[in-house]
Amino acid sequence: MAWLPVAFFLFPSSWSASVFLIALATGIPVAILTWSGVSSVPSSYYDIARTLGGSQRFLVLRVAIPAALPHVFVGLFMGLTSAFVVLVVAEMMGVKAGLGWYLQWAQGWAAYGNMYAALLVMAVVCSSLVTLLFKVRNHLLSWQKGLVRW
Amino acid sequence: MVALAQAEPAVLPGMAVSIAHVDHSFDLDGQVLPVLSDVTLDIQPGEFVALLGPSGCGKSTLLRLVAGLDTPKSGSIEADGLPIAGPDPSRVVVFQDPTLYPWRTVHDNVALGLQAQGLLKSHRHRIGEAISLVGLDGFAKAFPQQLSGGMAQRAALARALVNDPRLLILDEPLGKLDSITRISMQSELVALWQRSNFTTLLVTHDIEEALFMATRLVVFSGRPARIKADIAIERPYPRHRSDPYLTGLRHKAMELLGLAETW
Numbered sequence: 001m002a003w004l005p006v007a008f009f010l011f012p013s014s015w016s017a018s019v020f021l022i023a024l025a026t027g028i029p030v031a032i033l034t035w036s037g038v039s040s041v042p043s044s045y046y047d048i049a050r051t052l053g054g055s056q057r058f059l060v061l062r063v064a065i066p067a068a069l070p071h072v073f074v075g076l077f078m079g080l081t082s083a084f085v086v087l088v089v090a091e092m093m094g095v096k097a098g099l100g101w102y103l104q105w106a107q108g109w110a111a112y113g114n115m116y117a118a119l120l121v122m123a124v125v126c127s128s129l130v131t132l133l134f135k136v137r138n139h140l141l142s143w144q145k146g147l148v149r150w
Numbered sequence: 151m152v153a154l155a156q157a158e159p160a161v162l163p164g165m166a167v168s169i170a171h172v173d174h175s176f177d178l179d180g181q182v183l184p185v186l187s188d189v190t191l192d193i194q195p196g197e198f199v200a201l202l203g204p205s206g207c208g209k210s211t212l213l214r215l216v217a218g219l220d221t222p223k224s225g226s227i228e229a230d231g232l233p234i235a236g237p238d239p240s241r242v243v244v245f246q247d248p249t250l251y252p253w254r255t256v257h258d259n260v261a262l263g264l265q266a267q268g269l270l271k272s273h274r275h276r277i278g279e280a281i282s283l284v285g286l287d288g289f290a291k292a293f294p295q296q297l298s299g300g301m302a303q304r305a306a307l308a309r310a311l312v313n314d315p316r317l318l319i320l321d322e323p324l325g326k327l328d329s330i331t332r333i334s335m336q337s338e339l340v341a342l343w344q345r346s347n348f349t350t351l352l353v354t355h356d357i358e359e360a361l362f363m364a365t366r367l368v369v370f371s372g373r374p375a376r377i378k379a380d381i382a383i384e385r386p387y388p389r390h391r392s393d394p395y396l397t398g399l400r401h402k403a404m405e406l407l408g409l410a411e412t413w
Contacts, residue, residue, distance in 0.1 A: 042249070044249045045249060048309075050219065052239050052266050053237070053267040054262075062262075062266075143253045
């Protein structure tokens with residue numbers, strides 16, 4: 001949020017500024033949680049794969065990535081929600097398009113019906129994206145069934 | 151030797167391991183902690199050697215060196231006359247923790263070695279064989295978190311055996327199991343070793359377990375570990391825990407470990 005004025009100052013268009021802000025808002029949680037996920041893989045997992053003849057590539061693709069995936073998804077969920085927040089705030093503040101902007105504009109004209117409609121669309125889009133991500137996660141992490149619930 | 155007579159005709163014999171004057175130490179914040187001191191041990195193909203010593207003395211470190219997971223600071227370790235340069239699927243380790251990958255089913259965990267070596271297509275039938283060898287029929291599709299401790303350790307054993315190891319390295323594999331499961335798995339391990347002809351190296355701190363299973367008992371001192379005694383256990387299988395010969399050896403081992411007063 002603090003980056004908003006800086007971004008609008010530095011970037012030539014409000015479009016590229018909002019792209020930058022969303023990348024920042026999603027990239028940081030995803031990167032940090034992926035990193036912490038990979039570094040929390042127990043070294044015994046690698047020992048096992050090494051004694052069974054696993055190459056470096058095998059250790060990355062078949063051990064590190066699947067072991068870190070639950071953390072990556074936590075990062076993705078955080079990234080998705082913060083992307084939404086940043087996008088809407090950016091549209092309210094500078095970008096001259098999008099639902100956030102429309103919300104502000106409808107409010108200015110006292111078109112409360114339109115405003116609530118925009119709010120509803122926003123809620124539907126956001127929740128369906130979260131649901132979609134949950135579907136992907138449940139598919140990839142089906143082994144966690146009964147192990148972790150969140 | 152009875153074991154070898156009963157074994158099926160083998161493609162590959164067990165591995166000979168030759169450990170000569172091995173010293174090893176860890177660096178902890180600039181301080182050198184010696185763990186192994188002048189360890190020399192010759193293991194013949196097909197032997198079942200138990201390494202016994204006080205907790206934390208460095209036995210497991212020796213196993214990691216033999217597995218090729220670490221390299222000794224000095225001295226040499228040879229497998230069939232060739233120096234050990236790194237891990238190899240012919241020398242497979244079963245650790246105290248089963249360390250099954252939670253995202254893989256029992257079947258896929260057992261398949262790990264074949265997959266890593268690119269043998270999955272040609273050797274797929276071996277996975278089912280290994281699973282039934284350890285008595286996990288019907289659990290191939292289960293995930294590790296659905297298994298009991300003993301079953302998980304069986305799965306870890308199948309994951310090792312599927313690679314047709316020539317040296318099976320067991321690092322306190324039964325250490326965390328309840329005593330009933332442990333006793334039955336001791337007999338199963340011996341039966342597995344008798345049926346195939348791999349060399350077995352077992353680290354344990356259970357004297358009775360070592361005497362019940364191994365053909366040879368190597369007793370280590372406390373850290374830094376050096377070999378205190380190397381005792382042949384000349385008893386046929388199946389053995390009996392009440393055997394006076396084994397009880398005598400147990401007394402001797404306890405003396406070597408400085409526990410004679412508890413006898």
